[in-house]
Amino acid sequence: MCIAEVSVPCNFGVKNLHDEFHGNITAEFKDSSTMRASSLILSWNSEVFTYLFSELRQGTVELKDFSKEVAVMFLESLYSGNVAVEQSHFKELFKISLAFKVKWMSDKCIAAFTQFCESNSHDSKNMAFLFNEALHCETILKCGELMKIVVTKFSNIKNVSELFVEQYLRDNFEDIKPVSLNHLFKICRGKFVPVIQTMKDHLQIEGGITATVRSILSNSEVVQCIAVETEIFAELYELLLQNFDNKDHEDLKLVMNLFNTARKQGVPPPGYTTISNIFNSSDLIKDRLAEWSPGISTEIPGTNVFMLLEFAYWFCGEDVARRDMIIKNLQSISASMFLSKVPKVFTERFRSPEKFESLCTMYINDI
DSSP, X not given: OOOOOOXXXXXXXXXXXXXXXXXXXXXXXXXXXXXXXXXXXXXXXXXXXXXXXXXXXXXXXXXXXXOHHHHHHHHHHHHHSOOOOOGGGHHHHXXXXXXXXXXXXXXXXXXXXXXXHHTOOOOHHHHHHHHHHHHHHHHTSOOOHHHHHHHHHHHTSTTHIIIIIHHHHHHXXXXXXXXXXXXXXXXXXXXXXXXXXXXXXXXXXXXXXXXXXXXXXXXHHHHHHHHHOHHHHHHHXXXXXHHSOTTOHHHHHHHHHHHHHHHHTTOOOOTTOOOTTTTSOHHHHHHHHHHHXXXXXXXXXXXXXXXXXXXXXXXXXXXXHHHHHHHHHHHHSOHHHHHHTSOHHHHTTOOSHHHHHHHHHHHHHHO
């Protein structure tokens, strides 16, 4: 008769845990207490234990990185072949199962987490808890499986942007990392208006373009959404102009990128421009550029000179000679005249003609 090989999970009997006869190794807990366990039973559950006992010849296992409650639960589960996963201890239990590579237990944790997501009441606090647990597992434990579950489940919830994303951003705006934003964008599934509104509110209250604002404006899908929402675009663009750091070239690029995206969508700019119908078509813009080149009048308002710089790049990209001629003429304009034509919203952020000219040159060189 062939006897089947032991496979886990398996019920070895919890009564055999902390038994002096079977326990040949010592588990040490955070509070310095100890428990005896069998190296054979632990090794059947994990190759990590096999390595510790067979290769390194260790007689102790340190579980001091975990609460004693979870550490004891972990050992009992290895003996019983069963584990009850609750939200209250999920993070630690999943962490210890990954640390010791107990696959059947980590699989149970993932199954339980999936159930947490499916049975959640669409309450923003509970959704934030699940999102943060998944984020912790991805960034700290290097396991992205839970975040895949969260994104899949949350993105199928109607009005998830209003139910969860908007509130989560409000509560965490200053500290949110790009990796979190990318997952929130996936959950939104293209419905970014609540995200944009939250960013706008933040700019109005706090002022200054923060790292989170930069991360949001670096996402092409969000910028595309802003560009086609005419009213939001006008309000947000004005706020960005008022708040960007005049020493930060990257801030200027973000603002101008938003402007360019909106222009390509045919969205009219905020009211300070004086070039009428300039957004109607690329052909019209090329005609205007031809008219303005080679002698660009210094009577053109400064903001429009900025626009010309953009147009020179975007619409004369293949016509290098024309583009270079326009840029050369822009560079030749007196910095003081340039500055005198720029509206107050710009002059407050450039302390000298030299700074303005330097920034403009940096931007041209970037092209």
